[in-house]
Amino acid sequence: EALANPEMTASMFDPQNIQAMIQIEQAVQQLQGSGLGNVMGLGNPGASPLSGAGGADAASGLAQLLAGGMGGMAGMGGVPPVADPEASYAAQLQQLQDMGFSDRPANIRALQATGGNVHAAVERLLSGM
Numbered sequence: 001e002a003l004a005n006p007e008m009t010a011s012m013f014d015p016q017n018i019q020a021m022i023q024i025e026q027a028v029q030q031l032q033g034s035g036l037g038n039v040m041g042l043g044n045p046g047a048s049p050l051s052g053a054g055g056a057d058a059a060s061g062l063a064q065l066l067a068g069g070m071g072g073m074a075g076m077g078g079v080p081p082v083a084d085p086e087a088s089y090a091a092q093l094q095q096l097q098d099m100g101f102s103d104r105p106a107n108i109r110a111l112q113a114t115g116g117n118v119h120a121a122v123e124r125l126l127s128g129m
Contacts, residue, residue, distance in 0.1 A: 009117070
C-alpha cells in the first residue's frame with residue numbers, strides 16, 4: 001500500500017505535487033466539459049481520473065483530500081474528530097510503533113491532530129507538540 005511508505009506519503013502531500021494534481025484535475029475537467037475528453041478517451045464528463053469512476057463529486061474528492069480528509073494539509077484545521085481513533089488509526093498506530101514511537105496516547109493525539117497523516121504525526125511527535 002502506497003500510504004504505508006513514509007516517503008511516498010510525504011511525496012503525495014508535498015505542496016508542489018498537490019498543486020500539480022490540482023492542475024491536472026482542472027485540465028482533465030476542462031477537456032471533459034468541452035466534449036473533447038470523450039474523444040481522447042478520458043471517460044465520462046463528470047468522472048475524474050483522480051477519483052476513479054467518480055461522478056458529480058469528482059472535484060470534491062480532491063478538495064476533501066486537500067482539506068484534511070486523508071491528512072493532507074495537516075495542521076491547517078478542519079480535521080473532523082474520529083469516533084474511535086484507536087480503531088480508525090490502527091494501521092497508522094502500527095507504523096508509528098514500528099518507527100519506535102511507543103507512547104500510544106501521544107501517537108493517537110498526533111494522528112488525531114493530523115487527520116491520520118503519519119508523516120505529519122511524526123513531525124508533531126518529534127517537535128513535542
